[in-house]
Amino acid sequence: MNALILAAGFGTRLLPYTRTLPKPLFTLGGKPVLQHTIERLVQSGCRRILINSHHLSHQITEFLDRLDLGPDVDIRDVHESLILDTGGAIANVKDVMKNDCFFVINSDVVTDIDLTSVWRFHLANQALATLVLHDRAAYNQVTMDSDAWITGFRSPGQGLAFTGIQVLSPKIFDHLPENRVFSSIDWYAQLCPAKKIKAYVAPDLFWEDIGTIDAYSRTARLWISAKALGSSVRHVDIQALSGDGSDRSWFRASPVSKTPPLSGETSGSVVVCDHGICLPETDRRAQVDAFVAIGNHLYQNGICVPQILAFDAFSGVVAVQDLGNLHLADVVAQISDLSQITGLYEKVIDRLILFSRKGAQGFDLSWTCQTPYYSRTLILENECRYFVDRFVQGYLGKNIDFDALADDFHFIADQALTGGENGLMHRDCQSKNIMIKNGAPFFIDFQAARIGPLQYDLASLLLDPYVALPKPVQKNLLVYAMDRLNLTSPERRQQFIQNFDYCSLTRNLQILGAFAYLSRVKGKSWFETYIPTAMTSLKHWMHFQAPEPDAVRRLKKLVLSL
Template sequence: MKSIVHNLPGFEDLIEKARTISGAVEKIRVSPVFGDGSDRKFFRIFCGSSSLVGLISPRVGKDSTDENDSYLLIGNHLHSKGLPVPRILYAEVREGRFLLEDAGDLHLENFVNSRRTNLKSIYSHVITMLGALHRKAPQGFEPGFCFDTALYDPSFVYDRELEYFRESFVNGCLGLDIAADELRPDFEALAEAAGVHKSSFVLHRDFQSRNIMVCRARLWLIDFQGMRFGPPAYDLASLLIDPYVRVPEGLQAGLVSMYWSSAGKYLGGSKGDFIRKFEAVRLARNLQMLGAFGFLGVTKKKKQFLHYIPFAFEQLARHLPKFGRMQFPRLAKLVSAIRRRGLSNPRGNLVT
């Protein structure tokens, strides 16, 4: 029986390319790879005893840098630095067709949650991989690689993370009616604290357990097309507050220290400065995450993402008071009000 991927534009051409690359003479089998929040289509191509991954990603930007361009440019760049990303074996960026090295189907999330795994041990390896990414990736990384702005600056933080939280989670998911001006002073202050006006470092921007694969006894990093210049602490925060693997608070603190003990040598500055930036980007990421779950769960109707909102919201409620009452008073008041009313929409349905 043919699956939905067989009807994708360019599918047959991609299969023939896979046959050529693999040298397969026997019949090729195809199996869909079900994605997460993305609309891109992945599928595994079995060529005899080997396999490749096919990707079909319709182009959006016809006359400007598109996500497909970034995927190719950044993927090749990271591979050239010896970083553990799937090799891009074939790319037709104008048509959005790719063949990739197969990094398996075991996400770090599933590896951790389905086994009696020593969390500290496996996450120490993840921290090592993250440190290597932050050390090696900036070498030769170009602004032109980035399709979606090249810098994690305050305006990006404000528009794409903090306002995303207000529009897609507070209003869109919970059904409240909070105007932009009600949170503007707090959001402007947080955007300034989290963002940077220039940076020689890069961040992945979605460094979490569903974008880390475990295959052939090593870790692999995927979904790197959103990389840009910015504070490396953002990726560390993304990993530690990841709702898919609930890293205990005590272990989170230990992993922050582990990261700093190696990365501090090339990041520069003091550990105190690093921790302050980490706490700011952790709060921004937490808000972005809630916005994303609201958008995916309500607007895109991918209801499975609503399940992660309660944990993400409790993390927000736990971390926000660490800034003190007066730093973000409007946001604190809103979070307190939501806790009192509960995580429900106007129809009384829980978002879980």
């Protein structure tokens, strides 16, 4: 059994990503689509496979050189210096394929079809070509007669759709057109009146053409979901979830069973995060790599985070354990008793201390996607300047320059890095990033973790505008944290509190910058709802918490004037 895989196209519908990676090397479950097709052919008994290439052909060649299918499989690249179109590509391999029947498959097709059945069907008929068809409304245009002989290819909305999978007899080379570059569909259309082109109708198969960004991303989500669920791609149901402040998309995937579960049983589900296509050496790819590496590290060390079940770095799709729908903010909103709220936060603080201390053990700094440490540069650029640029200037329209406040910001940065209880810092430890499952807290969205002060995460938790904890509760929880850390000396507790105060300030600045950016630039207007709470917190800091108010007098004057 022989095969030709058509892989020479430019992949223009997948730009800009196909400028640097050919479409056949886009991955599903960490493996190129081309490899999935090759392995399916080999499993069906194919022992000679040709792959035509043109766009970024050296990458196809290098991939094939690395692919080890054993000594019994002959696989080679057929480079086309000029793209010959689908028919010309078939004619170009005549010398190799002229003695036996052979498959021709498009490289961007993802399917679970039984190729052996197609092969046997073709051998049992006298057709020059057998084309696999199925019902796909958006692509239906291939018509056939009652005996499944194809009668035409261009009747939109009628008949069935061509899957890009076919078996050809070597005799088809006797009917080659004179042109070197030609379409296989035009070629077959000329043979239809003589009843030479047969249809194999596949009533039940999974099939996707990954030729567009949406189709590729949708298929990648299905693939990773199926892997995480231990299911097949055709038996997965995916439903969109509400998004967050990032550009990621969220989904819940569940297995589809023909028989419903018994009462009280659950078929299980996973949560899928789609970051979008992630080219290597980009910030988006760095975030996915960090999420996977850090998440595996935390989970393996017994820290309460969702287990990462499957991922594909290039497509940016990650499937994790489903922790349900309740965020910490949702649970707090349902509780009126402050003592119950305090008790819940104490559980979070206990696990946050574990996150900080145990998470830092064996932590590899190369996993981080931004900076390995909570640093002076990060504070100045990602928190102080972010506040001025996005909130003061961009949101409020004030003509205030960062440099006018530079001395204050440099002082703040120094203080936020003094006296810290350093460990692994989550960096965004607010109530929307803490899930509550069976009464226990779990941390999510930890891809920005780095080494830094526990006080910053405590500040993120206690100042959180989504909940707006009363100030006395915040104070009591800060004392609880110091007690759990066994900080007994007054000097060490005072040092801890002073660092907490300045981390509270830098976090507050970051919150306002983020909410302004998300509401005005990203169009997520609901974040604007929380700006007044964050502003109240910032003004309170200037009035009551600033250990050295004169050192931040310029910023204080600005804040109190807003």
